[in-house]
Amino acid sequence: MEVVGVVVEYNPFHNGHQFHLSAARADTGADLVIAVMSGNFLQRGEPALCDKWTRARMALLGGADLVFELPYQFAVQQAETFADGAVSILSAAGCRSLCFGSEAGDTSAFIRTLDFLEEKDTAYQHNIKAHLSTGVSYPKAASLSFKELQPGENLVDLSLPNNILGLQYIRAIRSQTSRMKPVTITRKNAGYHDEHFSSESIASATSIRKAIQEGQSVEQVNKYFPPTTSRLLQNYLNTYGQFHTWDQYWPLLKYRLIQCSAEELREIYEMEEGLEHRVKKAAITAVSFSQFMESIKTKRYTWTRLQRACVHILTNAKKTEMEEFKRAQYLRLLGMTQKGRRYLQSHKKNLGLPLVSKASSCRKGELDLDIKASRIYSLGISGRAQEELLKKEFAQSPVFEDSIG
Amino acid sequence: MEVVGVVVEYNPFHNGHQFHLSAARADTGADLVIAVMSGNFLQRGEPALCDKWTRARMALLGGADLVFELPYQFAVQQAETFADGAVSILSAAGCRSLCFGSEAGDTSAFIRTLDFLEEKDTAYQHNIKAHLSTGVSYPKAASLSFKELQPGENLVDLSLPNNILGLQYIRAIRSQTSRMKPVTITRKNAGYHDEHFSSESIASATSIRKAIQEGQSVEQVNKYFPPTTSRLLQNYLNTYGQFHTWDQYWPLLKYRLIQCSAEELREIYEMEEGLEHRVKKAAITAVSFSQFMESIKTKRYTWTRLQRACVHILTNAKKTEMEEFKRAQYLRLLGMTQKGRRYLQSHKKNLGLPLVSKASSCRKGELDLDIKASRIYSLGISGRAQEELLKKEFAQSPVFEDSIG
Structure with missing residues (x-):
């Protein structure tokens, strides 16, 4: 079958x-x-x-x-x-x-891209680190680093969201030694x-x-x-x-951010590098979820990454649970x-x-x-x-x- | 002055x-x-x-x-x-x-009551403990134990709320060696x-x-x-x-009780003896604060004691902070x-x-x-x-x- x-x-x-x-x-x-x-x-x-x-x-x-x-x-x-x-x-x-x-729409291009990245992994990771230290977001750093490796035209474009996901599926299949064939x-x-x-x-x-x-x-x-x-x-x-929509959860998120301590917030998944202080402060004055998001965004964190952090704060999802x-x-x-x-x-x-x-x-x-x-x-x-x-x-x-x- | x-x-x-x-x-x-x-x-x-x-x-x-x-x-x-x-x-x-x-309205009666209780303290505490072990609330146990000491008629009635508070003021004045005169x-x-x-x-x-x-x-x-x-x-x-009114805070309390773990709840002031499991469970099905309170009350805890615990859950007031x-x-x-x-x-x-x-x-x-x-x-x-x-x-x-x- x-x-x-x-x-x-x-x-x-x-x-x-x-x-x-x-x-x-x-x-x-x-x-x-x-x-x-x-x-x-x-x-x-x-x-x-x-x-x-x-x-x-x-x-x-x-x-x-x-x-x-x-x-x-x-x-x-x-x-x-x-x-x-x-x-x-x-x-x-x-x-x-x-x-x-x-x-991309071409399975073999994904395979070639993954092989290419695995081969160049040391340089790739090194470049990503260097870009991150300038304060850009991880996806941005990864995309820039990929370009610096001078990938050929027969590889997929890793600045597009579904290509990124696709590559990760193939990487996961390989790392889990799954017998699934990617298409x-x-x-x-x-x-x-x-x-x-x-x-x-x-x-x-x-x-x-x-x-x-x-x-x-x-x-x-x-x-x-x-x-x-x-x-x-x-x-x-x-x-x-x-x-x-997020608007319905905003009163709960606002309450949660006022109620918990910075130490407690630091236990939440994706809360790093002082972000806990930033979100706690912003919650007090923001009157809507979108205003809150606008006031916490930086070059370092993508909107998506911050939204995910907000879901984790809302659900109280700890690092220990998420990384288990x-x-x-x-x-x-x-x-x-x-x-x-x-x-x-x-x-x-x-x-x-x-x-x-x-x-x-x-x-x-x-x-x-x-x-x-x-x-x-x-x-x-x-x-x-x-x-x-x-x-x-x-x-x-x-x-x-x-x-x- | x-x-x-x-x-x-x-x-x-x-x-x-x-x-x-x-x-x-x-x-x-x-x-x-x-x-x-x-x-x-x-x-x-x-x-x-x-x-x-x-x-x-x-x-x-x-x-x-x-x-x-x-x-x-x-x-x-x-x-x-x-x-x-x-x-x-x-x-x-x-x-x-x-x-x-x-x-009571008689300051000297309060002083006499405090003297009486200090003198009978060992028996009083012993009786309270015995009553508590039958599952009654602390105020009830204290009131029963007081009666068992056979206080004379010139003492105050400690089953009345303002007399209880009054006695505590005088006790606090004495223990803090305050020079304030109680009236x-x-x-x-x-x-x-x-x-x-x-x-x-x-x-x-x-x-x-x-x-x-x-x-x-x-x-x-x-x-x-x-x-x-x-x-x-x-x-x-x-x-x-x-x-x-409490009704306005019920959505936040309900959210908080669903979101936090029993371990976290145990750090909250006044959360003892498995009460954390009881309140977490009740929060899921209760549709109003009063329904919630009805479903958690027992002989052991007075309504007031439970309401205070709810405030502490709402504000995330920890034992460590409250007892500092x-x-x-x-x-x-x-x-x-x-x-x-x-x-x-x-x-x-x-x-x-x-x-x-x-x-x-x-x-x-x-x-x-x-x-x-x-x-x-x-x-x-x-x-x-x-x-x-x-x-x-x-x-x-x-x-x-x-x-x-």
Whole structure:
């Protein structure tokens, strides 16, 4: 049986994702698609528009057969750790290939780039260090250092976000000696960060979120996603009254920053080099999350890095917890189709990690960070609906939908 | 110069307080009244209806000449520590007497009771221990043990809240070898906890707060306080849009309890004997502060004790911080009249503790807990007014009003 894995966030699931899933299936001749998906907080340090169960449903209706959660510890992370977590889950779930979208769109170019970097590693690391000492951010330092190595034209451009992620997937596959075959497909039309709609029916998730956050209704943007996404988003709005944005968590973050000591803050993951004093001071005067972010940003830290730090402060994610494991320790099932269920039944004994179907029946402590993050995510919703969402994390069984893909 | 001290919370200042201030002045023949007042969080573990600057103003207009803040470390405490803090401040400020209201109303009866308890201390402590082991609360155990000592009729009844406090003032005066003379006057008409209005113009602060919290306007209850209180309360409402109640802090307390670990909670003052697990669990399902309190209460802990613990969780007040000092370390001036100012000018060199007039000009770290508590108190207010209140704590100079007393 041919099984392909994809790494996703689906915030929300749109036509570009639909295209990617179909292409992944077609390009690899796969019978089954497994998605590993970030939970309620995402790689860029943001709360997802709607919860992971709803997004898992979108994935199933869009063509995935199984959806596993990328644990918080790997999801709210820079590319390298994100890739380590995702690759370890897809490998353990039995994927034969990992298919990712990239700007480069050429798998062998990625392999060559990785070989090139491994060969030049000493010089590369040395250059990065030198650039960092001038005060620039890590991604900037890495990108400049890469250029200084004078890569040939047959290597990928490492200033583009999906190329960076792609390279990390391949590095993780190699370092974990996974048998998954990497496959890349060119991302269609919309760049990851594009904020404007660039084609008739394909738009980046960023532009869709922006439109919704600026007050456009689900109906106004629904040409960019399949009808299933549209229906699920509308349901979410009807049930919980709102989508999740940082603004809802700002009062909690502000409180947290006032309440805790600088020493306590220093235990939080990504709080380094005096950043704890900077954020504590800024929290007192800032009146909104965006104003707060503006007042703490520097050349040294990217917006994304700072947003991730804010999520960790919000969830109280400590360095000790975040650095505990290099690979995922469990496969938490968020959803499945009929075909996905059959696959799990027949492969139960061959899975590389323990399968977790329900948080309440899980070994004590194992999912602590994921459960806590989801509970805090629920606090973004006000009124009675908050309780509904709060309960969900612990009691919810994997969602079941039959794929339309 | 005859100077009398009073220990107050003024939440809010009402006719009974006015009576007490006048009586304190008359009974002691004092030229000057110094009040030591709890800050924004009170002895019973509640946020004050309005902030300490407004309440200091009420005190000055009601007849006090100087108002000092009882630091958080002593204010949000059981009677013994509360009294230790208050007595150390009034002594250091130069009071010749301390005048307190009590149910007993007979100073010599308090002295006899204290002598009696000191003499019977071994048996008393032994009985308390025995009662505590049956699971009752400390106040209950102390009250039962006192009765078992068969106190004569000329001692005070230690089941009444103001008698308990009064006894602690006298104990603190003795243990600190303060030269202050204790004087008590009978509390007029309304018992501390009376929730119903019991006379034409005197009502307990509890009943006034209850009426306001249940939606009565300031106007509807203004016969119970002087016009100055009425005006200040109405101003507060106009400026900040609301009075402070636990309900406003419930979302923050709930978040805090979900976010922190049981180990972290155990460092909080008054978190003992597994209470940390109990409160963490209850926070997840409770939908309001009162529901939360109902679900955590036991025979062992009084409501007040649990409310105080909740304030400490909210403000992140650690055991180490709360237990650091047995007496106050500074005199933080909240307000003064012309006469109070002259007194301070002429007695500057004789004060027993350093005078702090403005938080921003204070030694680093000294006021940390008070400043933090006030900032968190500000978060109870929503919108732009929150920022106003937040700034106040650090920038405010002592308020100045001329006494009408």
